[in-house]
C-alpha cells in the first residue's frame with residue numbers, strides 16, 4: 001500500500017521508537033516521584049520540553065509547554081480554560097464573553113466553541129473565509145468581528161482538509177492592536193512538525209500540536225502558552241499547581 005495520508009495520521013518513525021524505548025522499559029519512573037527513577041524520568045521530560053520549545057523558536061523564559069494525549073485535548077483545554085479563567089475573574093457576570101472562531105476549524109475546536117455557545121456560556125462569531133481569497137480569512141473581517149467582549153480568537157494555521165494556510169501573524173497583530181486583552185489561539189496540529197514554526201514571530205498566546213501527525217506514536221501531543229500570569233491561570237484552568 002502507498003500511504004499518502006499523514007494529515008490523518010502517520011506511522012511512528014523507527015528513530016522515535018528507538019529513542020522512546022528506554023522510557024517504556026527501563027527509565028519508566030513517574031517524574032513526580034522523588035526517588036532516582038522518578039528524577040531520571042523528570043530530567044528526560046524537562047529536556048524534551050526544552051527541545052520542543054527551542055524548535056518552536058521560543059524558550060522556557062517566555063513560554064510554557066504542556067504535554068497532552070492529543071490535539072483534541074489541547075484544544076479543549078485552551079478554549080474551556082480561557083472561559084473558565086474569565087468566569088473566575090468576572091464573578092458579577094454582567095455580560096457574556098465573546099469568542100471568534102474560524103468556521104473551517106477542525107471539530108476539536110469548532111464543536112467545543114459551538115457547545116459553549118449552545119449552553120449560553122459564550123457568544124460566538126464564526127468567520128467564513130472567502131472563496132475569492134483562496135480560503136484565507138482577511139484581517140478586515142476579523143477586525144470587524146472583534147468587540148470589547150471578545151476574549152478569544154481561534155484560527156487554525158493549516159487546514160486539515162484543504163491545506164490552506166491562514167495569515168496568522170497578520171491576524172494576531174490586528175487583534176492585539178484593536179483589543180490587546182483578547183487572547184489568540186492557533187490549532188497548529190497540521191503544521192507543527194511539517195513546516196518550520198516560530199511562535200515568537202507569530203505572536204500567538206496558545207498553540208496546539210499533535211505528535212501522531214509527524215511520526216510520533218499516538219497519544220503524544222503538546223500545547224504551548226505564553227508565560228503571562230501562567231501560574232495563576234494554570235491553577236484556575238487545570239485545578240493544579242505547576243512550577
Ligand SMILES: Cc1ncc(COP(=O)(O)O)c(C=O)c1O
Nearest residue numbers: 070071072106108160189190210
Ligand atoms: C487541525 C486538527 N486539529 C486537531 C486534530 C485532533 O488531533 P488529535 O487526533 O491528536 O486529537 C486534528 C486531527 O485530525 C486536526 O487535523
